[in-house]
Amino acid sequence: MKQTDKDIEISTMLVDWYKENQRDLPWRQTTDPYKIWISEIILQQTRVVQGLDYYYRFIDRFPTVDALAAASEEEVLKYWQGLGYYSRARNLHASAQYIMLHCGGIFPSSYETILSLKGIGEYTAAAIASFAWNMPYPVVDGNVYRVFSRLFALDTPIDTGKGKKEFYELANMLINPSNASMHNQAVMDFGALVCTPQAPSCTSCPFQHKCLAFAGGNVLDYPVKQHKTKSRNRYFNYFHIEWNDRTFLSRRDKSDIWKGLYEFPLIETGQSVNFTELSSLPDFKAIFGFQTPLDIMLVLNEKKHVLSHQVIYANFYKVRISNKDSALDKFIEINSSELDNYAISRLTHIYFDKLAESFAN
DNA sequence: AATCCGGGGCC
DNA sequence: GGCCCAGGATT
Structure with missing residues (x-):
């Protein structure tokens, strides 16, 4: 499809709005x-x-x-x-x-x-090419899907190949090739500030008289998605082991969450378990060998940590050991003061906050 | 095409 | 509790 004057008009309106209302962001200064x-x-x-x-x-x-x-x-x-x-x-x-x-x-x-x-991917390549060199590649992000699906009442699900193709072609038709950078930033700021996911500012929207979703009274039905996100539960049992002033970590390296980050020795179970059940598992012996930890303190109990596609219920045990079994050799042994040098997950960070809090009390 | 990959803020 | 955010890689 060839670009029409009407298409350019939309870009012009967006850019006019942008010039008055843009956010001041550091990466826009370069x-x-x-x-x-x-x-x-x-x-x-x-x-x-x-x-x-x-x-x-x-x-x-x-x-x-x-x-x-x-x-x-x-x-x-x-x-x-x-x-x-x-x-x-x-x-x-x-x-x-x-x-x-x-x-x-x-x-x-x-x-x-x-x-x-x-x-x-396509979005980021278009963003860099247009912002750095004003090259005429349209960005298609969550804002673009929302703004254009509402403006034209397009109900093709955006999480399908057909939907992605349709919206990319539409965005490609609507971009002003001679003003790509500002056009792209304008759509995204407009989506973030006016045509928002919930409670969009339709009453002050410059496109209100053109917006087919507004005319249909169902702005919030757009954009249409096909899939619902489903979630699974996981049960993590962590051991913050203290051996004099030493402790033990491992680095996550499988195709799973937090790849590359560090964590305490972990036993993941299929369901919630208490310490007695935990200590009878083979995994427990694989960490501690034949010794029994002393001073077991349950610092975080069934702490719920919500991610996009899973919910983690985490126990954090702080345990002291008197001598080091060779089973611990597979972990990274560090001085406790060095913990800050290692990248950790938010969940582990929450544990340290709780630990500091219990110390203060 | 479906699923996975974090964390936070909103209603 | 569900949805969404300047998405992309993997299967």
Whole structure:
């Protein structure tokens, strides 16, 4: 389909709105593709307010591709700690090293090369290409789905191949090729500030008289999704082992949550278990060998930790041992004062908060 | 096409 | 409790 004057009119209205109402965000003060890249990865499935401080800290420590590539994956994960979706950090690091090795250390400026980098899909490639070089690639993110599905009352489910294709073609038709950067930022800010998921500001919306969903009185029915998220329960039993001033960690390395992060020795069970049941499991002996821990303290009991697709019920036991069984050799033994050097999950962080609290009381 | 990957804020 | 957020990779 060819672009029409009417299509450009929508872009013009969006950009006019944007010029008056845009958010002041640090990654908009630059056209450095590296900084834009970092901001876009941080903002994947992440609200601006949640990502802002991470962006400042990350850019401060890794101001260039070179600096990021030269760092260890561990340190990069440490700067990502608590933000979630940790493959973003690992891919960021791997791509920085790729750029040093294969692109002369210069962030690539061709859309196809950008798209080929780990952790960069259609959305992020379009965002970087348009924001850094004003290249005419349309962004299609959650805001775009919402704004355009409402404006045109499009009910194709957005989580299907057909829906993704339809919305991409629509976005491609609506973008003003000579003003791609501002157009893309405008749609997203409009979606984030006016055409919001709940309680959109229809009464003050400049598109109210054009919006087919508003005319139909069912704005909140858009965008249409096919799938519902379902969740499973998991039961984690952690042991914060104290052996004099030493403790033990392991690094998660399987295809599971928190890959690359550190944690205490863990027994995962199929259902909720108490300490007596736990201590009779083979996994228990695999951690402690033939000794019995002393001073067992249940610091967190059935702590509920909700993720997107699973709910974790976690027990954290603080236990003291008098001598070290060789069974513990498979763990990383560190001095307790070094714990802060390791990237940990939010759940483990919650444990430390609780521990500090119980000390204060 | 379906599922997985975090954490937080909102109603 | 369910939904969504400047999505992408894996199966």
